[in-house]
Amino acid sequence: MYKNKKSGAIGIVVTVIILILLVVLSNINIEKLTVVENVFSTIVMPFQNGFTMLKNKISGNDTFFTDLDNLKTENEELKQKNSELEQSLRELEIIKAENATLKEQMNLKEKYGEYQTVSGYVINRDISNYTGMVVINVGSNDGVKPNMTVIADKGLVGNVVSVTENTAKVQTIVDPASSVSCIINTSKDAFITKGSINSGREIKATYIPTDAVLVQDTSVETSGLGGIYPKGIHVGTIKEVVNTQNPTDKYAIIETAVDFSKLDTVLVILN
């Protein structure tokens, strides 16, 4: 009962820092290294400017700094203009986001015009790390029933497993319990894809015919067999082919067309 409160607080702060570092480091992209580049340039820039100014003075090119009053007025005016532009940029960004959502819905409707569909949004994601379920905001009131196919702008999402009046639970194709009968776009070789607990967009193609020729980056679509998914919906592309000693065990990794971590707008095929 005589614990040092200060050391306890320090422990908590250290743990929070470790947690944040772990999250940041595990999710970092190479693209984000531009942040490092920015920090570096912020440090180097004053020196670089100083050297340039010195060089200009030596070469007699220092006329920019003679009329300081004019520069200050100009600077104020530019600042004013800049804040106005920033304001309009923010407004434009809001309009742009709205436009993107509407466009996505329009694209979806046009692309899958042959089907009778109803559009919805993802309102809930799975709490578990080992399954891939999402909840959407359309239900039996909108004509949604179990086993209906769900698609997004880029391709297949999954199928409806249960419905309430206003929501539906969708089992995505990355869920380990999900199986989809697929064919290769070009050669028409058929196989079964299965979901995985591996995070991200990867599914596994199994039961591949021994004579099938699988080429990387080939498009894969639904075969129409199995009774749930209609034929010809884009599933993804072949990312890697793994050959085993036994040719019947050969499998391939397929990268799904849909990025499930960013999934937002979906269409449920009603017919």
Place this chain on the structure above:
Amino acid sequence: MKKTVSFLIIFLVFLIIYFLQVNFFTWFNIAGVKPNLFVVLILVVGLFAGKNVGTSTGIVVGLLLDIFISKKIGITAITLGIIGFIGALLDKNFSKDSKLTIVLMVILTTIIFEVLNYFINAVIFSYSLEIATFVVKLLIEIVFNILITIIFYPLIQKSGFALEERFKETRILTRYF
């Protein structure tokens, strides 16, 4: 009356955890892996409020989760109910006053919950087991749960002893032994 308030507070904490799990942790994760704070919540309830409250809270919370997001109703309810029961069993054998024992209990219950859940799901939905991937993900999840337990340990301890006062008639002051 005090017990009803306690149940309401547990429900409120459940809602907060639920929204954290479905929103916040979808981007604040370690290599795509989220923590499982429901296990920590039910462990704390079982540990401090006893066998009956722990198990029943686990079942109710599990049922709600099953209704909200799962494919089959009952799996999470059973496994979280077991966690509540195990929490009460651990209370009989270990001290709750040490941060280390609480952390060890979190590790144990996270393993039990996820292994049970994974294997029951694999049997019911007949999918092939991916043991290596599962172990890696589970280890990351355990680390995440440990860090969160350490951060919220003072809060866990305070609310835990408050629960114990309300639900256990013969309170044993284990922390003074």
